[in-house]
Amino acid sequence: MSDQPSADEATVAALLRAARALLAERSDTAALDAELLLAATLGKPRSFLYAWPDHAPTASVRARFEAAVAARSSGTPVAYTLGVKEFFGIDLAVNPSVLIPRPDTETLVECAIERIPMGSAVVDLGTGSGAVAVVLARERPDCRLLATDRSLPALRVAQGNARHHDCQVAWLCADWTSALAARSVDVLLSNPPYVAEGDPHLAALAAEPVNALVSGRDGLDAIRAIVADAPRVLRAGGQLLLEHGWDQAAAVRALLCEAGFEALESVRDLNGHERVSLGRRAADAIR
Numbered sequence: 279m280s281d282q283p284s285a286d287e288a289t290v291a292a293l294l295r296a297a298r299a300l301l302a303e304r305s306d307t308a309a310l311d312a313e314l315l316l317a318a319t320l321g322k323p324r325s326f327l328y329a330w331p332d333h334a335p336t337a338s339v340r341a342r343f344e345a346a347v348a349a350r351s352s353g354t355p356v357a358y359t360l361g362v363k364e365f366f367g368i369d370l371a372v373n374p375s376v377l378i379p380r381p382d383t384e385t386l387v388e389c390a391i392e393r394i395p396m397g398s399a400v401v402d403l404g405t406g407s408g409a410v411a412v413v414l415a416r417e418r419p420d421c422r423l424l425a426t427d428r429s430l431p432a433l434r435v436a437q438g439n440a441r442h443h444d445c446q447v448a449w450l451c452a453d454w455t456s457a458l459a460a461r462s463v464d465v466l467l468s469n470p471p472y473v474a475e476g477d478p479h480l481a482a483l484a485a486e487p488v489n490a491l492v493s494g495r496d497g498l499d500a501i502r503a504i505v506a507d508a509p510r511v512l513r514a515g516g517q518l519l520l521e522h523g524w525d526q527a528a529a530v531r532a533l534l535c536e537a538g539f540e541a542l543e544s545v546r547d548l549n550g551h552e553r554v555s556l557g558r559r560a561a562d563a564i565r
């Protein structure tokens with residue numbers, strides 16, 4: 279190979295080939311990452327890359343694409359570079375102050391859409407990008423949605439997403455259930471942090487907010503805090519739905535059981551892992 283890039287090294291096909299090779303070590307989805315970054319830099323849909331493999335982007339597009347590939351190769355997720363991530367069929371704005379929505383969380387959303395009774399007061403705890411709250415508000419306009427997060431920068435992202443998708447969500451900057459009134463909620467749901475400190479999996483997630491991922495030695499601190507206070511804020515018969523790690527379902531059901539929840543259930547994600555556990559708050563004893 280010569281030192282000077284020849285004309286055909288600057289085509290769409292050649293740029294993608296070079297980026298794939300560079301990203302292969304860092305990313306399991308090197309080809310997809312390269313295509314998403316190049317399409318976004320060109321301001322075209324991904325199909326453009328297949329239709330026009332011989333197109334030669336301008337030097338400025340090339341430079342911006344190469345910077346985006348360099349960022350990816352040093353660990354920046356594609357979603358942060360693009361500023362957007364698709365979740366449940368809609369585009370959500372994201373930045374490094376929020377966790378990037380995962381397909382796993384679609385299981386939580388599906389469970390909620392199916393199970394929430396008509397007209398419920400629903401609270402999404404630790405909303406982050408607002409993914410769960412925004413999708414629920416769209417899919418279940420009969421419900422009243424409130425979303426909390428203790429991070430103000432995260433709430434700003436979530437509010438922007440709600441505005442963009444034209445849905446009504448009320449917001450509260452607070453830790454978990456701490457600011458909620460007693461007996462005020464029909465359904466509580468959350469995708470809290472649940473990764474254990476020191477989990478080797480965290481190395482690959484270093485660009486994302488650690489507070490949205492890690493929760494104590496066994497990963498269950500946030501879930502313990504939510505389960506402990508949920509009986510206070512839920513109405514009798516109200517439901518709590520929690521996303522958790524692939525190996526945490528039994529532990530989460532045990533916590534729900536200890537806190538007096540009934541009708542416990544765990545629901546599997548698309549990979550077959552129990553990913554969401556839920557229970558119903560017992561009715562108050564008749565006095």
Ligand code: GLN
Binds near residue numbers: 469491
């Ligand atoms: N499912 C995420 C992951 O392991 C973790 C999300 C979370 O802690 N809520 O990548």
